[in-house]
Amino acid sequence: MTEAKQPIIQIRNVSKRFGKVTAVDNVSLDIRAGEFFVLLGPSGCGKTTLLRMIAGFELPTEGQILIDGQDMSHVPPNKRPVNMVFQSYAVFPHMNVTDNVGYGLRISGVSKGQIRDRVAEALELVKLGGFEDRMPDQMSGGQRQRVALARSLVMRPKVLLLDEPLSALDAKLRAQMQFELADLQDKVGITFVTVTHDQDEALSMASRVAVINKGEVAQLAPPSDLYEYPANRFVADFVGSVNIFEGTLTLDEPDKAAVDCPGLGKVYLNHGVTGPHGANVWIALRPEKIYLHVPGAGKAVRAAAQDAPDGHNLARGTIKGMSYLGDVTLYDIQLEGGQIIRVSRPNLSRHDQEDFTWDDKVSMHWRADSPVVLLS
């Protein structure tokens, strides 16, 4: 029998109920060895409960969790080959850095010399060399998080679980830690499973993301697929910002499709969607994929591109809101039908934000490969 590469974590039909509340609802997913897996979802969606079930702090009401092929149903947290970095870091306040990082090794009876070497190695890995004798209350939040990381990594777990690892850090540090975590994961080769509610965090670090909604997996995909090919309205809306319009599928062939949206107009796509003709569908259009023009110019540009029949992928409206964010400017535009559409426009030159202002009439167009048709 050839040994296929077995997933390091297998979650099989796992449900967790607290009284009448279902936190996790029949979730099945596999996490591959060596990947940076992110559980993404709004607060209260059950992602942390799922992580805590992998760690062993909660037991599934139904289903089972396998780690490295072993059923974990009756394995307590202290016997599982996983370690966790807690949201609060949970660094022991009565121990210095060395004792914190060496705690797990001391408990498992590793020799003193070996503890010293492995602690030094782990501290080097998280760039905390020279902090050996510091007490936690003499360290910043970022440093304490590194202690928590080193304390887990020193155990050489098969899987490292991270609960909202960056939520307590300020924006600059968070961006830096995102890269460092990805880099660290690459270096140690341990499977990372992270829980976050922050889509930027998920998109920048993950190799694959499971978007969780109301205890169920809404979509499991690599970050770019999640953004460009969302499976449903929840994912489209939760990951990034998006304009969603309801419409009817009027044309669906292998290489083209058209949707008639009362609020937006006729939308043309240069690929098929395999939905039933006449079906109720939703069009998702990202703000950065819409081009903004002075009135009338959109039609000409669209026609020149020749990627859609006349009268498709065009809209007109009035600017009702603007926010200048430096790199881009966001416009909230009221369409002729009354609905608001959001458009983001890169400030390619220093004066671009002066092109449009409140109450300007504008026209818009988008390319035929930009809209996404959602069936649910």
Next chain:
Amino acid sequence: MSGPMQDWKSQKKPFAAVATAPVFWLALFFIAPMTIVWLYSFGQNAGPADIDISGTLDNYKRATEWLYLSIFLKSLAVAALTTLICLIIGFPVAMAITFAAPKWRPWLLLGIMLPFWTNLLIRTYALMALMGTNGYMNKGLGGLWEGASWLRTLVGMQPLEAWTPVQLLYNNFAVVLGLVYVHLPFMVLPLYSALDRLDKSLIEASLDLGAGHFKTFMQVVVPLAAPGIVAGVMITLIPALGAYLTPDLMGGTDSQMIANVIERQFKRANDWPFGAALSFLLIYAMFILIALQSMRSNKVKEAR
């Protein structure tokens, strides 16, 4: 704590306005009477109601004679044993309250505090009623004894001889039990407050790193609850050392504690100077305990 509003040196008038009343209260009702008693301890009886403060150290000499010193040491031992038992019983109780469902916690705490709302004398007599030779404890034990006897006859064995009530009251056992009963809430409350502040994820982190429940308890819970343990020990040990009512009512002739001896000096013996000296020996001992504790906590702070 160093903002301009917090610094009393730069806000002398408001500080004085706030501090005058309590300082006056303390001076009038605490420091003055204590000073008088302290002065008495250097005096001698000059008449039935007349004390001559002559500066003599005779009272202290007599107070440190073995007769009194042994009672003093015994009081310390009884108080220490009481404290230890309170700690052993109180820790699991405090843990249980900490880990109980949030909606239950106020009720459990109320259960701990309820005895405070009842007079100590009433509680002590109630406990004595339970423990007397005709009390419920003896009746319960007697019932068990008779049940065992009846079971023996069922299997054809000789019945046990008739139950003789156990002497539960008027001995050292009764004193320690009474003191534990009275002082347990003093131990549980500071322990609960320390455990409640303990971040539960620290316990989970310890489990996660491979420690079992016992190791987690010893390595994480106990060290982090140390301030609560010290506070609980002090707040139990000091009143237990000066306990008067419990040994008086529940103890036998050999279980008097230092407070009973002091009481006798002030009342029956009418020897106020000697009573004052004994009192101040007790107070000095408590000062030493408190000083040791504050030295220890300073050391912990410096080590940080």
